Amino acid sequence: MKIDRRNFLSLGAGATAGLAFSPLPWKLMDDSSIWTQNWPWAPVPTDGEASYVDTVCSLCSGGCGITIRKIGDRVVKAEKKDSDNANSGICILGLSSPQLLYSPSRIKTPLKKVEDKWVKISVKQAVAEIAEKLKGLRKDKLSHTLACISGSSAGTVPALFERFLTAYGSPNFITVPSVKDIYKLVFSLTCGASCIPAFDIANSDFVVSFGTGLLDGWGNPAAAFKAHSILKDNKKQLIQIEPRLSNTAAKADKWLPIIPGTEGVLALGMANVIIGKQLYFNKNVLFDSVTEGFEEFKALVEKDYSLEAVSNITGIKQEDITALAEDFMKAQSPVALFGRGEGSTPGSLHEMMAVNFLNALAGNFNKTGGVYLLSEPDYINWTHPVLDDAAYYNINAKRLDGAGEGKYFLAKHLLNRLPEVVNSSKTSPINFLFVTDSNPFYTMADTKLVEEAFKKIPFIVSFSSYMDETASMADIILPNHFFLERYQDIVTTCGLKPAVGLSKPVVNPIFNTIHSGDAIISIAKALGGTIAESFPWDNYETCLQETLEAKKDVMDKELFWIDESGVSNAFADSSGKFEFINDKTRQTKPYIFVDAQGEKKKYPLTLIRFDSMRIASGYTANSPFMTKTVADTVIKENDIFIEINPKTAAEYNLAERSKALLTTPKGKAQVRVHLYEGIMPGIISMPSGLGHTGYDSYLTGKGININELIGQIEDPASGFDAAWGIRAVLARV
Amino acid sequence: MSKGSKHKVKKFGMVIDLDKCTGCGACMVACMSENNVPFKENESKKLDSITWMRVYKLENGKSFPEADICFLPRPCMHCEGDRGHAPCVSVCPAIATDYDHNTGIVSQIYTRCFGCRYCMAACPYHARYFNWRDPVWPEGMEKFLNPNVSPRMRGVVEKCSFCHHRYQLALDKAYAEGRDKIEEDEYQTACAHACPANAITFGDLNNKKHSVYRLKKNPNTFRLLERLGTNPKVYYHSSREWVRRAGDNYLKHEAAKA
Amino acid sequence: MDSALIPEGVKRCSLGRFSVWILALTAILLWGVIAMLLCWFKGLNQTNMNDAYGFALWIWADLAVIALGGGAFFTGFLKYIVGKDELKNIINYAVIIGVICYTSALLLLAIDVGQPLRSWFIFWHANVHSMLTEVAFCLSCYLVVLIIEFLPLLFENPKLDKKPFLRHLSHNMHEIMAVFAATGAFLSFFHQGSLGGVAGVLFGRPFAFREGVFIWPWTFFLFTWSAAACGPCFTILITRLTEKVTNKKLVKDNVVDLLAKISGWMLGTYIIAKIFDTWYWAAYTLPKQGFSLIDFYSNNPFYGIWILVAEIVICGIIPAAILISSGGRKNKRLFMTAIILAVIGVCINRWVMVLQTMAAPVMTFEGWFMYYPSWQEVATTILPVAYGAIFISFAYRYLPIFPQERELNPID
Amino acid sequence: MSETQKVSASDNKRKNTGGTTILFFLIGVAISLAVGWVIFPKLLYLKKSQPIDFSHAVHNEAVGDCDSCHFFREDGTFSGSPTLAQCIDCHEDVQGDTEAEQIFVEEYIAQNKEVPWLIYSKQPDCVFFSHAAHVKKAEMSCESCHGEIGTSETLPIYEENRITGYSRNIWGKNIAGIKKHTWDRMKMDDCGECHEEETGDKGSCFQCHK
Missing domain, CATH: 2.40.40.20 (Barwin-like endoglucanases)
Structure with a gap:
């Protein structure tokens, strides 16, 4: 039998026919399509038991109560905490926290810059090196050249940093300013006591916002949104005054475009209308018994803020100004908001005061739908740090930023002055800088100037969790845990009642990071002496536990501890009244509103x-x-x-x-x-x-x-x- | 659904209050986070950017200072069409998407879809998205993936599911507790739950006890492109006439639906 | 060298010359193949398609080649069912062009789907409501029919013809070809129609949506009709092109004239229907949905009313008039113009039904979506052209496609 | 085909050819069938042993019920295979005298390492299977889908499809897809079949997909 080509063809044909009757092609076809269901390069999330952990978001100063959904030991979702609590809510940033937790830009271990390159070091080594440097500085009697820029001044962690500086011997603890600093100033100047305002927007029936980004990130965004929705439900009015149709303006019942920088003029113009028409009589508040300096104020607005002048300056029609003033005073519980946008820049004191006079004229302080004047939660009652002679001597050195003295007598911290101060000295007046919970190199205006200053500072330690702009300029980074990995008290002042929230660790730290509270305690201990003595706590957690005492149990359960006692100590000044004009405000040369920088001709x-x-x-x-x-x-x-x-x-x-x-x-x-x-x-x-x-x-x-x-x-x-x-x-x- | 038991058909839907929506984008992120939606370095090419929930910015077309804008969140409309014939459902050649008559939810099954994109051509809302590339999670970020939603592979279409898995989980809980029914708040989509302005209300449009049942009857309520006969289950509410008019196409002389 | 393979009595160019020609075409083909592989392995991000353009160049090309390949079914229908016997002189070529068009269409579809390994789902998990399912089934079945129609011709190759089995098979197949032609015509009626249905059923897309009868929108019938009208024009165009390239007359004028005349009448009646359809759509369908005709031809940089005029008047009425009049058909220049215009016309129609449908905004707050294809899309769309040219070159060289060739080009 | 037969050369050739053609054709068929039906399934599946030879029978006797180890969580989700934490409750130290237990205690408990069990009935990621709906709502027994695994003395070999990575139990043990019991195959059609029988309707996509 000869085997020829024909036989092979036949064999092939048979094989083909046979294959069609075998499972092979069909199964392969099916399996190849099933293979595409789970391509090896596509992740399959591992399943496990779901659990929910409540915590307080600290990604902005809002401090919302949130719930973290976990699968096994993974964080998969951040959600708003289902609760009637005014503080529970979530915004787009809070919703991002799982992504931020697992972000590739997290700093995974302490780093040290060696010849412009990052070298991984241990926490111990980092603390030792920082302590060594600080010891040297102290030996040279230069302890006051240590400065610290902190994102916030409230809560135990900033307090620990401030305490460290005091014990070490430096007055230069500086916080990143925001509109809240101006709020405090406005009210301490006119109401006499240190208090913070809470605008009761939800219960107001006429909200006039002078550029405040109520729906663009101001205050606690989630709470502001909720309040706005209640306004809408109750069909109450929101008037937005700003040159741009922002999201807030778009939602407002009326948008009044204004030439930027003239908001204060408008407010005083409105005050003039209100006073001229004696609209405040309806409010029954402007008796001499509750205000001071009214006559002087009246004379001022009548003289300089005529309707015509104000209209010309602000670009708003006279009739609109009159109508706005009338509607404002006609309303049951009107409120005027101030502070531009999300409030990251403090802004002009006089502009804020001018707007707040409207609140005064409407007599809405401490009334539903008005402005509540509240005291800040005061719960950190540590003994004064122990100071040795070196510390004692230098702690009374002049603050570098000049705050609290001379023409800056009103301010406590002036971060914005720092670049100029550093740049104008031959050698940097700051030898050592801590940067915690902030990214000043990015967030401060005039980047070039800031960069020059930061470059001049010999040694910078960053406590950032991320490789942000400031961290990348640092010499050592001691990365903080992400907020989902740490305990921390969060002071929230954006809600109706000031509350202290408790951030709780939801997962174990995923990288080799260290809680900034622990870091500063370790550094203090490494320095020894009175500095170590000033930090008697084993670690941050015990410090927090001891500070919060019984409040911690409440916070563990409810997330927040609400200071029911400190509702208001406003009008505790000598007169006990709202003071339109007083000795202090006279010192600030009234009503210069800040204009934009630059020549109009060259920059139209x-x-x-x-x-x-x-x-x-x-x-x-x-x-x-x-x-x-x-x-x-x-x-x-x-x-x-x-x-x-x-x-x-x-x-x-x-x-x-x-x-x-x-x-x-x-x-x-x-x-x-x-x-x-x-x-x-x-x-x-x-x-x-x-x-x-x-x-x-x-x-x-x-x-x-x-x-x-x-x-x-x-x-x-x-x-x-x-x-x-x-x-x-x-x-x- | 055991035999014999009187089974009331559900019709899940949404009412979105455009007077309250601030355009903050929280719903979009809540959705992406919930549903394992991929992301890439450059997402500015919006026609290649998967956003099951997308917030549109509407303009009234007038000049300063009469200009006005409004934000409009657009999930999948879960069109009912004519008895379940949603524009996209009837065109799918491989039954990778169907209309669930028990819930009114239009599904999308990624493992069945072979990527012909006919449904995308059919959807007038651009609610359907194609995976033009393999999704990539940078190292470590795959940890936040939700196991209740399967990540998609390249070459398939995906879209909003009204967070159907949350319905499944709510049912599981109810069954385990010996219940048959779930309460309104037990099943909420991620976007509705997250909305800080409470602008999104979600529930059973057939259930008189649910908020959506009442809200959809407001005269200022409208649906997008109703005139096409898509019969969507997402309702919008706006007190502004121009916004309501923007919800559908009208001839110049025509008045918008009241 | 390959003379044993060349049919008797005809002259073909030298193998060397042929090789150069094929190599040139292969180079173009390879360019397309590279683009195709890129699409398969890297995914459809290689294209300029996007979430607004789920359908784009490829789907247009699909619809266009299938319309142009319609010459096969309609010529077959005319020859075997109607009994226009002269058409036997061109039917072979029509079938070959059909095979090329339909295989190209399937190839493009295989590149176009996001998950090619799952493409069999369209058959296995078929959705009877989907026009695309109907397309897939009819298209595949019709391709089988086309191949069956093509096989006897293949077996007429001198080498293959020597095998008695194949010769007999070929002979027997010829005898029952009428059955296949009828089946083909039936299947084609449906898939050409369903391709029209693909766009016409999109009730979310007012530009494409058409009312109709029962489950079929008017586009269903318009597509079949236009394919029957313009498909033969494409067959004629390619025949004339082949004659130009080979420098030979291959089909007698009376054959072409007959086919052209029928096409002319088809095109004429089609364009009347199309005008009626457009009028009804503009006057009744659109206003109900809140649109007016001009909405779809304004506010964008490309789609103006010109495209409607081009499709209906320039590439519809004019070629129809030329092809219907015998004078027009006699004038060579006019005739070729008409044929080319008809082919362009059907391509424009398919283009607007796919691309303009995607481009036109439906939601009031969206604008027009413009698109241009990436090189990968262009290359893969040119691929079938190169493949078709190669196919035709081989077929012409080795198969007796044109029965009249020997008579028209006697070898001295 | 005898050579002595007087037949013309050409006839001979043709006959020979015809016969061998068919023969070769049949050989081809036979080879393909053998490859397809016998060799292919063997090649397709990767056989894997479980990390520990676990006896359901022994445990079932000791704890009494499936849901002692495979229980519903409070939120109605099903726990599936027990985690190490559950096992530790009883197995902190070696209890019996089996080698398997010793391995378990030494290699897993002592090192606090989860046991990488291979799950026979693990559905693909795109599937949402609700144990609650079947066990709690429809009151089905474990056996109705999982068969007699609860009384088995030893664990069967796990077979993993080399292409898809899925357990063989899903596509079905039988390469032809023939099944006698519910647990012989767990493809979508099998779900649909039962759903159609029990509820009169195959259900919508999202009922079981995620």
């Missing part, structure tokens, strides 16, 4: 910043999810857009998406143009919170940090940064 436009819930602009930066929600008219690829009125754009021959060069007295940047009818002609706006150089590839290099373009303007009254924008010019590229 005005650049303002806007805050957005979708872009975190503070110490915590955007999660990838948040950046994903940012519109393509804000960021496209890496280009940032500025908003401009189509009329103004036409003058500069700019179309939608055109590239343009934006120049301000402080810097230049290439931007793209987004035409927006919701912005006043002549004004351009840019979002804050972009243009990061630190963090990860999901954020780095996207857009421009507006702080590079805006300088700071020292408020003549308070010394705080009061810049709200800068003059600018655009050129088509």
Whole structure:
């Protein structure tokens, strides 16, 4: 039998036919499609038991009560805590916390900079090196050249840092300022006592907001949103006064565009209408028995703030001003809000005071729907730190930022003055800097100046959890745990009643990080002597436990401890009244409102910043999810857009998406143009919170940090940064 | 659903109050976090950016200072169409998406979908998204993935599921406790639960006790593109006439639906 | 060298020349294959499609080649069912073009789906409500029919014809070809129609949506009709092109004239139906949904009313008029213009039904979505052209496609 | 085919050819069938032994019920295979005298390492299977889906599909897909079949998919 080609063909045909009747092709076809269900390179989340842990979010100062959903030991979701508690809520940033916890930009272990490169070191080594350096400084009697920039002044962790500086012998504990500092000032000046305001928006029936970003991140955003929704449910009015149709303005019942920087003038103009028409009589409050300096105030507004003048300055029609003033006073429980945007810049003291006079005229203090004046929770009752001679001598040295003295007598901390102070000295007056819970190099205006100052400081220790801009300038990083990994007391003052929340560890620290509280205690102990003595606690947790005492049990259960006792100690000043004008305020040369920097001729436009819930602009930066929600008219690829009125754009021959060069007295940047009818002609706006150089590839290099373009303007009254924008010019590229 | 028991058909839906929506984007992130939605370094190409819940910014087209904007969150509308013939469901050649007559939820089964994208062509709301690439979670970030939602592979379509897995989990709990029914608050979508402004209300449109039943009857309530006959289950509420008009197409002389 | 394979009595170019030609085409083909592999291995991010353009160039190409391949079923229908026997002189070529078009369509679909390994789900987990299911089934079945129609021709290759089995098979197949032609016509009627249905049923897309009868929107019938009208034009176009390239007359004028005349009448009647459809859509369907016609032809950089005029007037009425009039058919230049316009017309129709449908905004707060294909999409779309040219080159060289070739080109 | 037969050369050739053609065809068929039905399944599945030879019978006797170890959590989800923490309750020290237990205590308990059990009935990630709906609501017994595993003395070999990575129990032990018991195969059609029988309806996609 000869085997030829034909036989082979036949064999093949048989094999083919046979295969069709075997499971092989069919099973392979099925299996190959099943293979595509679980490609080896696609992750399959591991399943496990679900558990829920309540904690307090500390990603912003809001301090919301949240619930973390866990599967096994993994955090999978952050949700709002289901509770009637006013403090429970969540915003876009809080929802991002699982992403931030597992973020690739987390610093995974203590780092030390050696020849411009990061070298991993142990916590022990880091603490030892820091202690060694600090010992040396102290030996040279330079303990006052240690400074600390802290994101907050409330709570035990900032208190520990401040205590450390005191025990070490430095007065230079500086916190990052915000509108809250101005709030405190406004009320301590006019009501006589240290108190913080709580605006009862939900119960008001007429809210006038002078540029306050009620729905753009101001205060505790979740609480503000809830309050706004209640306003809507009750069909109450919200009037928004600002040059840009912000999200808040869009939701308002009326948007009154105003020439930026003239908000205070408008408020005084309204006051003039109110006083002129004696509308305050309805309110039955303006008796001499409750106010001081009214006649002087009356004379002032009548003289300088006539309707016509105010209308000219603010760009708002006279009848609108009158109507607004009348409606405000007609309302049952009106309230005037102040502080621009999300309130990250303190702003002009006089502007805030001017607006607050409206609250005074409406007599809404400590009334439902008005402004509650509350005292800050006072629960940290530590014994005074032990000071040795060295410390005692230097602790009374002058503060570097000049706060509390001379023309800065009103302020406690003036971070904004630091760059200038450092840059103007031959050698840095700061030899050693702690940076905790903040990213000043990114968040401070006038980046160039700040950079120069930071570069000049010989040694910087960062306690950041992330490789942010300031951390990357540090010499040693002792990364803090993420808030889901640590205990911490969070003082929340944005709600109706001041509360202290307790952040609890939800998971064990996933990296080799150290709680900043523990870090500072360890450093103190390593320094020995009276400094160590001042820190009698074994670790941060015992410190917290001892500080909170019985409150901790409440907080463990309820998350928050609410200070029921300290409702108000306002009007505790000598007169016991609201003081329109008094000796202290006279010292601040009344009513100079801060204008934008730059020559109008050279820079015909005005650049303002806007805050957005979708872009975190503070110490915590955007999660990838948040950046994903940012519109393509804000960021496209890496280009940032500025908003401009189509009329103004036409003058500069700019179309939608055109590239343009934006120049301000402080810097230049290439931007793209987004035409927006919701912005006043002549004004351009840019979002804050972009243009990061630190963090990860999901954020780095996207857009421009507006702080590079805006300088700071020292408020003549308070010394705080009061810049709200800068003059600018655009050129088509 | 055992035989014989009187089974009342549910119709889950939403009422979104556009007067309250602040455009903050919390719903979008809550959704992405809940549903293992992938993300990449550049998400500014919005036509290649998976957002089951997308917040649109509507403009009234007027000049300064009469300009007005409104934010409109757009999940999947879970169209009922004509008796379950949603625009996307009837076109799918492989039954990778179906209309559940017991819940009114339009499903999307990633492992059945072979990526023809006909459903995307059919959906006028652009609620359906295609996985143009393999999803990648940077090292460590895969840890926050939710096991109740399966991550998608490249080449398939995905969309909002009204967080159906949350319904499944609520049912599981009810069964374990010897119950058949679940309460309104036991099943809430991630977006509705997260909305800080309480603008999103979710529930059974057929159930008189649920808030959505009452809210959808408000005269200022409308649905998107009703005139196409998609019969969506997401209702919107706005006190502004121009917003209501923007919800559908009208000829110039036509008045918008009251 | 390959003379044993070349049919008797015809002249073909040298193998060397043929090889160069094939190599050139293969280079283009390879370019397409590279793009295809990129799409398969890297995924569809290689394209410029996006979430607004789920359907784009490929789906257009699919619809277009199937419409153009419609010459096969309609010529078959005319020859075997209607009994226009002259058409036997062109039917072979029509079938070959059909095979090329349909295999190309399937190839493009295989690239277009996101999960090619699951594409069999369309058969296994078929959804009877989906027009695409109908397309898939009819298209695959019709491809089988086309291959069956093509096989006898293949077996007529001198080498294969020597095998008695194949010769007999070929002969017997010829005898029952009418059955296949009828089946093919039936299947084609449905899948051409369902392709029209693909767009027409999209009630969420007012630009594409059409009312209709029973489950079929008007586009169902319009697509079948237009394919029957323009498919033969494409067959004629390719025939004339082949004649140009080979520098030979291959089909007698009377054959082409007959087919063209029928096409002309088909096109004429189609365009009347299309005008009626457009009018009804603009006057009744659209206003009900809150749209007016001009909404779809304004506010965007590309789709103006010109495209409607181009499709209906320039590429519809004009070629129909030329092809219907015998004078028009006699004038060579006019005739070719008409044929080309008809082919362009059906391509425009398929383009707007796919691409303009995707481009036009439906929600009032969205704008037009514009799109241009990536090189990978273009390359994979050109791939079938190269493949078709290679296929035709081999078929022409080794198969007796044109029965009249010997008569028209006697070898001295 | 005898050579002595007087047949013309060409006839001979043709006959020979015809016969061998069929023969080769059949050989081809036979090879394919053998490969497809016998060799292919052997190659397709990777056989894996469980880390510990576990006896359900022994445990069942000791604890009495399936849900002592495979229980419902408070939220209604099903715990599946026990975790080490559960086992430790009884097995802190070696209790019996089996080698398997000794391995368990020494290699897992002592080192606090979870046992990497191979789950025969593990459904793909796209599947949401509700034990609560079946066991609590429909009051089905464990056996109705899992068979007699509860009384087994030893654990069967786990077979993993090399292509899909799934357990063989899902696609079915029988390569032809023939099944006698519910637990012989656990593909979607099997779910649908039972659902149709019990509820009159295969159910919607999302009933079992996630």
